[in-house]
C-alpha cells in the first residue's frame with residue numbers, strides 16, 4: 001500500500017480555453033489535516049470538485065491508497081458551505097444516514113452515532129429536526145455525519161463561510177476534536193488564512209489562476225493554537241504574504 005493516503009500528480013483542469021488548474025502536485029499523509037488557501041476565484045472549488053471526482057480532470061491523476069480515486073471504491077465525504085441536513089430526518093437519523101447507505105450493522109451504526117453525538121455535544125438535539133436547529137447546529141450535524149462514515153478522505157469547502165466569528169471558533173474546535181478522535185484525513189478549503197493556520201497540519205497555498213501549489217507549508221504549533229502567539233502570527237503573515245490577494 002502507498003505511504004500516502006492521497007497523491008495528486010500533474011492535475012490540470014480546463015474549461016474550454018480557460019485554464020483553471022495547472023500541474024497541481026501534492027500528497028496527503030494518512031490522518032493529516034490539510035487546508036487549501038488561495039486568491040479569490042483561483043480555482044479552489046474546481047480543485048475540490050476534481051478531487052471528489054465530481055468533474056473529471058483534463059489531465060493528471062488522483063490516487064487514494066495508491067489506486068485511482070473512484071467514488072464507487074473509496075469512501076469520500078463532503079461538507080459544503082450551505083448546511084445540508086436532510087429535513088425529514090432527526091439529528092440522530094441524519095448522522096446515521098451515510099452509515100446505513102454503506103450497509104453497516106445496526107450495532108455499529110448505533111455505537112458510532114452515539115459517539116458522534118457525544119463528541120459534538122448534540123445529546124439534547126438528537127430527536128430534533130433540522131428546521132428546529134440553528135444554522136450552526138445544523139452544520140454540526142452535517143459535519144458529524146461526514147466524519148461518522150470514517151471516510152478515506154473528508155473534503156470540506158468553506159464549511160464555516162457564513163458563520164459569525166464566535167461560532168466559527170467554536171466549530172473549528174469541534175472539528176479538531178472529531179478529527180483527532182477519529183483519525184480522519186481531511187482536506188479543508190478556506191479563503192480565511194487565520195482559519196487555515198488554526199486548523200491545519202499543512203497549508204497548501206495556491207497561485208492565481210491557473211492554480212498550482214505555490215507553497216506547501218507545515219505548521220508544527222501545538223494545539224489548541226493560540227492565535228495571539230508570536231509563532232501563530234508569524235505563520236499567518238507568511239501565508240498572507242504568499243497569497244497577496246490585495
Ligand SMILES: Nc1ncnc2c1ncn2[C@@H]1O[C@H](COP(=O)(O)OP(=O)(O)OP(=O)(O)O)[C@@H](O)[C@H]1O
Pocket residue numbers: 015018020039040041042043044045046047191
Ligand atoms: N463548470 C464551469 N464551466 C466554466 N468555467 C468554470 C466552471 N466552473 C468554474 N469555472 C471557472 O473557473 C474559475 C475558478 O472557479 P472556482 O469556483 O473553482 O474558484 P474558487 O477559487 O473556488 O472561487 P472563490 O474563491 O470565489 O470561492 C472561475 O473563473 C470560474 O468562472
